[in-house]
Amino acid sequence: MSGTQAWGFTDDRGTELGAARVPRRVVAYVRAGAALCDLGVTPVAVYGSGHDGEVLDPAKEGGLGAAAVTYLGPGRTLDEERLRSLRPDVLVDVTYDGKSPYALDEAVAERLGVPLVALSVGGELTLGAILDRFAALATGLGARPDPGGRSGGADPTPAPPVTPAPPAATPSATALPAAERALREAAGRGGVTVLALSGAGPEQVHLARPDAWPELARLAELGVRLLDPGPGPGANWLTADWARAAELRPGLVLFDSRAHATPPDGPLADVPRTAWNPETPPSPAAYARFFHELARTLTR
Structure with missing residues (x-):
């Protein structure tokens, strides 16, 4: 992270990403978005994969429905103007090969001028390692546990630094x-x-x-x-x-x-x-x- 960047993260492709401020408006692949929602970062929208249709699959929904997160349809065919109107600060996808994002063309992120994080969910990692990587990203995005036990949202305005609760004190x-x-x-x-x-x-x-x-x-x-x-x-x-x-x-x-x-x-x-x-x-x-x-x- 350079001196002009407030946020930095290296994803599982080895891509070093940075931004002038901590990203608050997250758009994610539905699997990644549901995980972040559990971890305290509620996306402004999620998109699906080639398996998905125009309605969010209930099996993949997790806490996204209760959080009223917008679903944009399959990532490969989503409306870029609609995506742009959401003013995302960061896109979050998964990768199975450690090279390419799974559900969204990387060129979309390039055209929007926002970083795209791809975290591995493939068999080369243990489940524990995968969970640790998503937890690290959520922390980097300012995850805030809800006092009532549900995940708190990512505020589109800058928030003061958060001191995470000790791991043993959090429900997860x-x-x-x-x-x-x-x-x-x-x-x-x-x-x-x-x-x-x-x-x-x-x-x-x-x-x-x-x-x-x-x-x-x-x-x-x-x-x-x-x-x-x-x-x-x-x-x-x-x-x-x-x-x-x-x-x-x-x-x-x-x-x-x-x-x-x-x-x-x-x-x-x-x-x-x-x-x-x-x-x-x-x-x-x-x-x-x-x-x-x-x-x-x-x-x-």
Whole structure:
């Protein structure tokens, strides 16, 4: 950060970003925006990915709806003039390859003349490392916990420096460890095998490779018996038919709950299931909710 810059951040592409003042008007990819909202920085707007439509997917919403955050539609086709009218100070996206933002063309940020932060959510990082990076960004953007326990918004006007509460005193600091303890206990009670998948219509299903997904790798560390779909093409998913999924004989299905995915049916219709959003907001609160729900399902 130079002497003329009040704010600086190096994102997960290694791009050094700076601004003359701390950004207050944040526009973000919906996954990143929902995480920031949990962490105390409410975006002025969010945009979707190529999977998303003109209405915000309820599975991805998190606290954005309650915070009345504007949804702009898919990032690759958004109205740049509408985006410009929101006067963003910073854009926040995710990256899966450590090179390019996922949901927005970087040229949009260049035309607007605002920094674009891209944080990694790929399998090369642990879930803990991903959560730490989003927490660091939120802190850098002036995150302010709401006294009532909800996330506070990012004020468009400069605010005085914030002294963060000690980690043990904040709800998010204790929620995730408690959820992990509950999940470890639930996983240790029985030998339920779990298959994570994303339905792709009546003929196809994408079967998740647990090691490629930071949150699934964390589930395995906590004792959840995740099924690997076996050899075949695809780094994150093995694409097969539903009969192949049934052959793995899962005791529980983690199904992709996003709007574009097909719910389990056919040979897996009677298998117990719980929702899994492969784009869960990278915040302790969001993962605590997911882990608690999975723990409850495992103990039924």
